[in-house]
Every structure is written in C-alpha cells, then in structure tokens.
Amino acid sequence: MAKGVEELLARIESVxxxxxxxxxxxxxxxxxxxxKSRELDRLLNVYQAVKTGAQITQG
Known part of the structure; x- marks a missing residue:
C-alpha cells in the first residue's frame, strides 16, 4: 500500500x-x-476516490 494511502487510513482511524x-x-x-462527522465523511470520500480512481470534487 502506498504511503499516502496508509497516512489517509491512519487519519480516518484517528478521526x-x-x-x-x-x-x-x-x-x-x-x-x-x-x-467531526463531516471530516470523517470527507476523508472516507477521498479514500473511496483513491481506491476507485475517481476524481474528487470540492463542494
């Protein structure tokens, strides 16, 4: 697993x-x-996008 993904997962777990x-x-x-709930949702969306190769939109 790439270091960036590991860091993202660690942040998700922390939040x-x-x-x-x-x-x-x-x-x-x-x-x-x-x-905190919004932060966790945002992190999970980023993780899902990374795993699927989807573009992340801000909004």
Whole structure:
C-alpha cells in the first residue's frame, strides 16, 4: 500500500476514534460532533476516490 494511502487510513482511524470518544460526551447535533462527522465523511470520500480512481470534487 502506498504511503499516502496508509497516512489517509491512519487519519480516518484517528478521526473515527475521536468521533466515538466525543459521542460519550456530546449528542449528535452538537457542533463538535457534526464537524467531526463531516471530516470523517470527507476523508472516507477521498479514500473511496483513491481506491476507485475517481476524481474528487470540492463542494
């Protein structure tokens, strides 16, 4: 696996852990939870694009 993909997967895992930990203290609609959830979604989209060779669009 390429180093960039390994780093991306490590970041995904880190944000996932942060989100799960934050869930112990906040409800889902909290700004912190929503921010972490969006970050995780974005990282997962990047990973999916890398794996499929798709173009990443910003928006």
């Amino acid at each position: 996932r852990r942060d989100l799960n930990e934050q869930a112990l203290y906040d409800s889902l609609p909290s700004p912190t939870m929503l921010e």
